[in-house]
Amino acid sequence: MKDTPELRSIAIYSREELCGGYFVLWIWDDELSKQCSPGQFFEIRAQASFHDAWDSQRIPKLFKPISVYDNSGGRIGFFIKNVGAGTSALARLKAGDMLELIGPLGNSFPVVSGKRVLLLSGGIGYPPLSYLQKEIINHNLIFWLHGGATQADVFPCDEVWTVDGSIGKQGMVTQGLEDVIINKKIEVLYSCGPLPMLKQASEIAFRHGVEHYTSMEAYMACGIGVCHGCAVPIGSHDDWDYLRVCKEGPVFNANDVLWSEL
Amino acid sequence: MKDTPELRSIAIYSREELCGGYFVLWIWDDELSKQCSPGQFFEIRAQASFHDAWDSQRIPKLFKPISVYDNSGGRIGFFIKNVGAGTSALARLKAGDMLELIGPLGNSFPVVSGKRVLLLSGGIGYPPLSYLQKEIINHNLIFWLHGGATQADVFPCDEVWTVDGSIGKQGMVTQGLEDVIINKKIEVLYSCGPLPMLKQASEIAFRHGVEHYTSMEAYMACGIGVCHGCAVPIGSHDDWDYLRVCKEGPVFNANDVLWSEL
Amino acid sequence: MSIMTTKLGKLTLDSPITVASGTFDIENFHFINQKCLGAFVCKTITRYPKKGNPTPRLYESEAGLINSIGLQNPGLDLFVHENLPMLRDKLEVPLIVSFSGSSIAEFEEIMATLETQSGIAGYELNVSCPNVDNEGIAFGVDPEVIHQLCSRLCSITRREVIVKLTPNVTDITAIALAAEAGGADSIALINTVFGMAIDWKTGRSRIKKGIGGYSGIGIKPIALALTYKAANAVKIPITAMGGIYTWEDALEFFWAGASMVALGTANFIDPLSAAKLQEGLSAFLIEHRYSMRDIIGKCIL
Amino acid sequence: MSIMTTKLGKLTLDSPITVASGTFDIENFHFINQKCLGAFVCKTITRYPKKGNPTPRLYESEAGLINSIGLQNPGLDLFVHENLPMLRDKLEVPLIVSFSGSSIAEFEEIMATLETQSGIAGYELNVSCPNVDNEGIAFGVDPEVIHQLCSRLCSITRREVIVKLTPNVTDITAIALAAEAGGADSIALINTVFGMAIDWKTGRSRIKKGIGGYSGIGIKPIALALTYKAANAVKIPITAMGGIYTWEDALEFFWAGASMVALGTANFIDPLSAAKLQEGLSAFLIEHRYSMRDIIGKCIL
Numbered sequence A, B: 001m002k003d004t005p006e007l008r009s010i011a012i013y014s015r016e017e018l019c020g021g022y023f024v025l026w027i028w029d030d031e032l033s034k035q036c037s038p039g040q041f042f043e044i045r046a047q048a049s050f051h052d053a054w055d056s057q058r059i060p061k062l063f064k065p066i067s068v069y070d071n072s073g074g075r076i077g078f079f080i081k082n083v084g085a086g087t088s089a090l091a092r093l094k095a096g097d098m099l100e101l102i103g104p105l106g107n108s109f110p111v112v113s114g115k116r117v118l119l120l121s122g123g124i125g126y127p128p129l130s131y132l133q134k135e136i137i138n139h140n141l142i143f144w145l146h147g148g149a150t151q152a153d154v155f156p157c158d159e160v161w162t163v164d165g166s167i168g169k170q171g172m173v174t175q176g177l178e179d180v181i182i183n184k185k186i187e188v189l190y191s192c193g194p195l196p197m198l199k200q201a202s203e204i205a206f207r208h209g210v211e212h213y214t215s216m217e218a219y220m221a222c223g224i225g226v227c228h229g230c231a232v233p234i235g236s237h238d239d240w241d242y243l244r245v246c247k248e249g250p251v252f253n254a255n256d257v258l259w260s261e262l
Numbered sequence C, D: 001m002s003i004m005t006t007k008l009g010k011l012t013l014d015s016p017i018t019v020a021s022g023t024f025d026i027e028n029f030h031f032i033n034q035k036c037l038g039a040f041v042c043k044t045i046t047r048y049p050k051k052g053n054p055t056p057r058l059y060e061s062e063a064g065l066i067n068s069i070g071l072q073n074p075g076l077d078l079f080v081h082e083n084l085p086m087l088r089d090k091l092e093v094p095l096i097v098s099f100s101g102s103s104i105a106e107f108e109e110i111m112a113t114l115e116t117q118s119g120i121a122g123y124e125l126n127v128s129c130p131n132v133d134n135e136g137i138a139f140g141v142d143p144e145v146i147h148q149l150c151s152r153l154c155s156i157t158r159r160e161v162i163v164k165l166t167p168n169v170t171d172i173t174a175i176a177l178a179a180e181a182g183g184a185d186s187i188a189l190i191n192t193v194f195g196m197a198i199d200w201k202t203g204r205s206r207i208k209k210g211i212g213g214y215s216g217i218g219i220k221p222i223a224l225a226l227t228y229k230a231a232n233a234v235k236i237p238i239t240a241m242g243g244i245y246t247w248e249d250a251l252e253f254f255w256a257g258a259s260m261v262a263l264g265t266a267n268f269i270d271p272l273s274a275a276k277l278q279e280g281l282s283a284f285l286i287e288h289r290y291s292m293r294d295i296i297g298k299c300i301l
């Protein structure tokens, strides 16, 4: 992790298309690649100069936080779902088009070894855990639970849940969590996904004394710790503060998160 | 002229490129073509759906008034200069792209016959006079004076002036006006161009008792007579009103324009 | 009763969509079927004809439109003799007449004349035009004057009385409450926000008068906040406007507490916007089996 | 003296560009050279630490940003012991400390403490934050309170005193005049405009507190109109902000009467915007052989 993230323009090296509005953008930059660790993210955007933008009647918009999904051989992959204006601008990019990046940003997942590890992801929480898995797989026993709304929202893992039952087990992925923790004798849980999922997972993990690191989502303006827009409540009930997902996060010990304030 | 202009989407049939940021867009539509007369204009725009626009972070903008430059064989030509956001969006269009149009709009030049006619255009005032010229050339004696800032701003005509002297005579085109009126025994003047040019021309023409029809420019919002944004002061000193360039205009008898209020 | 029916004070309207005064006229019905509107609001008229402001009067900024029309209109008499008969003839939806005055007495005089005329469903009192110096807006910023104006006018008509408010005030709730207490049947907001643009090359104001009225998508967050505030302050219904272009925009305002929405600048940018709004909104209501009542004011924090 | 030199009350600054409180911090100097700024304005501090508002706190609308940070800050003591020494150490440009209070006495208390500290060039009194209920903004709407606040504070310091005004008032000139009469050295405007956004699908407010503060390109016409109004009312200089992204935007504000401009939301959208503004502006001045004095307030109608 570097203390002074830079702003760069890097050409897209390749692009993959998945169903369900998901796509992967790859860049190749050895220097940046060396700086990343699992859990970190970049603020990225389809290139937007103020002046071109006015000419084409576009209003330049905020960068969007996107996790590192893969980092190998100098190539960094971003696994993205098209959900709104910012991600749809990214979705329009082709190989060779320019990406603007700030990062890597934020802290990263604590790395364990010799443990029984559970990865729990929901929807677009998948990418950071994928990067983490590759980094820790040689030193741990890993089981991966993933849930999504429907078939298009699930990706390679050990056990799949879908809300509509179109593939895997039917229901919320957290319904399967307790069984897996018990049966697989899980010691450490890493989670990333929608807030309600994280909230429930943290209750269950807490009940079973499982160490639990969670990567939080938040709307961001600056991404570098300046604006305090991305705050989440961290601490104990009588002594807590709003910490910044982009700076003190995105990874927090789930026991430190004041879920009741969210 | 039709009383009920419609909104249409028509594909661009061909596109010509000139130097100096000028370009010509052609559409082919027999029905529309029959409705146009010289002096009329369309409100046009590069196709912009609200929803696509939000996705691509564009803010949909106003239509832009553009004169009919040529109308023959069912093809309508728009001769356009790229000067800002609206025209640069048009400049980006290629053959086959969709144009949104409202029109034809406004009144048209009174057509004379058996007269000694002078056409006076400045810069992007050229297009409507070009259409007019083709319509009246068989029944009148026509002389055409055109002025522009520099070489790129002049187009085929009888006498050319440029502000920087890069081609033709050096100076403002109105400097040559009086001589031409006298030498060519001009009876009718048609003018279109920047306000200071029209103002000066109307003084000179008035002094020589020349019938003078001028096509006025104005910033427009609706283009159909609703908003009163495109007003120009028309009447006599003690009895005048703001009339609408898009509805009562764009062509006015220059003697009716209250140049002092502009 | 259709799924789109909305109640606006004394009126029950077939559609919760209308148009903002000054941005829509008979000419617009070349593009759309007038039945997509629940009512039609005409351009503001005044007691005597108004020439309007010097030109240029318009400028399109990055995210909206700045205008300085200055209430150009033919005046009450010509309106009554020419425009009104034409409107009566052509309109198939209720007519709301917008008018403004430079004193309470002038407002009264105009309404008294309009009361003698048929074919009018209601009045919109424009106390909020930013583009004329002595008309309207001086009223719109003072709760006491608003209260007095409404009391006087509401006592001389049985028709719907709508008061159209300006956003250019410290406390919209005080003004809205004054209108309600004065007897207004409903409130319309917002008129345009003071705005300006300058040619950076030359330093020349884009609008001859300097400051104009800013409308369009750029003011949507402002209009929404004011709608929410006003809706939480008064019980009378609200017609909201300010940057509404699409049916999604309209839904934001219904959730915030509007009973009706009006399209202004959107009419210039897409002449079909009212028809598209009508279509999109009714499809949304049908899909979710909502009636207007399930949405209006039901915003969750 | 460089072509970009500007005078702001007691200060003479090397560049007429600064940053808007709460949108820029030491971290931003990773991207640009701090010398492109004439001064640095820090995030508003308060007497005691503030947790800030519940989340979500941000939403990007079609043409700007809505925020509801709620002045989250470490409080005066921590600021003096940790942030200030760090700023003194790292800053190569004058530091303006922004602060806010819930009473005149609290404002005084904060300033008294800051007066004991070196390395501060001036103060920005934030009487305009829309995101806290009792702080600041209640002051910013009342000319008398502003007058009293300025009189009291200006008498206890020799440093530059800037008063930062809210746009959410009926008459900005009354407030600006009160600040001037109270002895303020200069005025900064505008803070954010009340704004709101709602998820049209669910009716849920995008911001937990409902109404937030709207900034960015969409408020530029509003900020420009208020700058023009204030500049024509007072003699003290003005730092303008509100939707300034480019050097062309900045020029509009100089023509309208600003002596200095500040970048806020632009810093998020392009971390290089201050550097680009500096470059573009100085190229423009050189090309036209203008000094700042030839432009400031020279707008033509």
Ligand SMILES: Cc1cc2nc3c(=O)[nH]c(=O)nc-3n(C[C@H](O)[C@H](O)[C@H](O)COP(=O)(O)OP(=O)(O)OC[C@H]3O[C@@H](n4cnc5c(N)ncnc54)[C@H](O)[C@@H]3O)c2cc1C
Residues within 6 Å of the ligand: A041, A064, A065, A066, A067, A068, A069, A078, A079, A080, A081, A082, A083, A084, A085, A086, A087, A088, A124, A127, A128, A216, A217, A218, A219, A245, A250, D199
């Ligand atoms: C640290 C961090 C890492 C992230 N990593 C990734 C990643 O690797 N890949 C990725 O695709 N996204 C990731 N996200 C989420 C991503 O930043 C958002 O989806 C994106 O900012 C949405 O921006 P937009 O302009 O496209 O949509 P907006 O216009 O901001 O939102 C569009 C709509 O989608 C909703 N929405 C917002 N986020 C989501 C979501 N995640 N899923 C479904 N609906 C949503 C909004 O409420 C809104 O209604 C990450 C977020 C954070 C904070």
Ligand SMILES: Cc1cc2nc3c(=O)[nH]c(=O)nc-3n(C[C@H](O)[C@H](O)[C@H](O)COP(=O)(O)OP(=O)(O)OC[C@H]3O[C@@H](n4cnc5c(N)ncnc54)[C@H](O)[C@@H]3O)c2cc1C
Residues within 6 Å of the ligand: B041, B064, B065, B066, B067, B068, B069, B078, B079, B080, B081, B082, B083, B084, B085, B086, B087, B088, B123, B124, B127, B128, B216, B217, B218, B219, B245, B250, C199
């Ligand atoms: C009835 C009528 C007919 C017209 N016919 C034509 C035509 O046939 N071809 C054509 O190219 N234009 C024509 N125009 C002018 C055209 O409408 C404008 O150039 C256009 O609206 C500019 O829009 P924009 O968004 O590109 O630029 P804006 O952003 O609106 O303006 C960009 C900059 O250019 C300046 N500007 C505006 N108009 C002109 C101009 N004409 N020349 C130089 N600078 C200008 C503005 O002040 C501004 O500084 C016509 C106008 C009217 C009223």
Ligand SMILES: Cc1cc2nc3c(=O)[nH]c(=O)nc-3n(C[C@H](O)[C@H](O)[C@H](O)COP(=O)(O)O)c2cc1C
Residues within 6 Å of the ligand: B221, B227, B229, C020, C021, C022, C023, C043, C044, C065, C067, C069, C071, C098, C126, C129, C164, C190, C191, C192, C214, C215, C216, C217, C219, C241, C242, C243, C244, C262, C263, C264, C265, C266
């Ligand atoms: C060109 C123009 C003319 C207007 N004329 C009037 C008017 O005569 N009376 C009035 O009450 N409002 C008038 N308005 C304000 C609109 O009715 C509306 O309140 C405002 O534009 C905000 O809505 P919008 O953002 O949808 O345009 C006018 C607005 C524009 C743009």
Ligand SMILES: Cc1cc2nc3c(=O)[nH]c(=O)nc-3n(C[C@H](O)[C@H](O)[C@H](O)COP(=O)(O)O)c2cc1C
Residues within 6 Å of the ligand: A221, A227, A229, D020, D021, D022, D023, D043, D044, D065, D067, D069, D071, D098, D126, D129, D164, D190, D191, D192, D214, D215, D216, D217, D219, D241, D242, D243, D244, D262, D263, D264, D265, D266
């Ligand atoms: C995230 C955010 C935080 C802000 N915090 C403060 C603050 O602490 N104090 C203050 O005076 N203004 C604050 N502001 C207001 C800005 O300083 C500025 O006045 C406003 O954003 C308008 O400028 P802009 O459009 O360039 O952003 C904040 C604005 C934003 C967007």
Ligand code: FES
Residues within 6 Å of the ligand: A219, A220, A221, A222, A223, A224, A225, A226, A227, A228, A229, A230, A231, A244, A245, A246, A247
């Ligand atoms: S996004 Fe600005 S502090 Fe995190």
Ligand code: FES
Residues within 6 Å of the ligand: B219, B220, B221, B222, B223, B224, B225, B226, B227, B228, B229, B230, B231, B244, B245, B246, B247
């Ligand atoms: S542009 Fe609206 S009346 Fe002419």
